[in-house]
Amino acid sequence: MTKVDILVISVHPDDAELGCGATIAKHVAQGKTVGIVDLTRGELGTRGTPEIRAEEAEKGRKILGATFRENLGMADGFFANDSVNQLRVIKSIRSYQPEIVLTNAISDRHPDHGRAANLIKDACFYSGLEKISTVGEEGGQAAWRPNKVYNFIQSNYVQPDFVVDVSDYWEVKMKAIRAFKSQFDGGDSKDPQTFLTTPLFMNFVEARGKELGHAIGAAYGEGFTINQQLGVDNLWNLC
DSSP states (O other): OOOOOEEEEESTTTHHHHHHHHHHHHHTTOOOEEEEEEEEOOTOOSSHHHHHHHHHHHHHHHHHHHHHEEEEEEEEETOOHHHHHHHHHHHHHHOOOOSSSEOSSSOSSHHHHHHHHHHHHHHHHHHTOOOOOOOOOOEEOOOOOOEEEEEEEEEEOOSEEEEEEOGGGGGHHHHHHTOOOOHOTTTTTTTOOOGGGGGGHHHHHHHHHHHHHHHHTSSEEEEESSSSSOOOSSSGGGO
């Protein structure tokens, strides 16, 4: 078992980079351990192949400094929030015992994102139930429930419950995104061009980061929503 402080569980390779890449890099720099779990191989993507995307995902992991990255091999576009897939996620949660889980947007343009958010929210809860039995590589697993589950913001604008100042790590995030060359770099590829390969998309990512940063008086920010109230010890913990 490799225990981590933060586990990022998201549906497609590159979701972690796009949604919370700078937050990952910032917390790694602070000495926190971060792991990444991708639910699918992104095989329905217009460009690239699952094999290419796996290579790109590993490059992204190294750039962000995450301890590991694994793929659960669910069916891109057709995975269900059912007991089979919940148990797959539960095994990962119990293997890595994160304090915090970061995951997909609660609602978004891509239907996979919201569906994954619900699947992961449910799995995080069920992972804490003693009577659900799972066996991982380490053998029988103990029940484990993360303290917090936070959803990052993706294509559609969602009003964040809090914003992380990621100004010093924005360029790390952008470098990790660019590691997914098959998805975001049109270049000389014979694959069809998409909105993701145009300068408009990177302009959008940049603008979203600046917009969220501006909201908290920073150069760049990444926003998150929560399913439960946040508590603080004192007012000085709010900035």
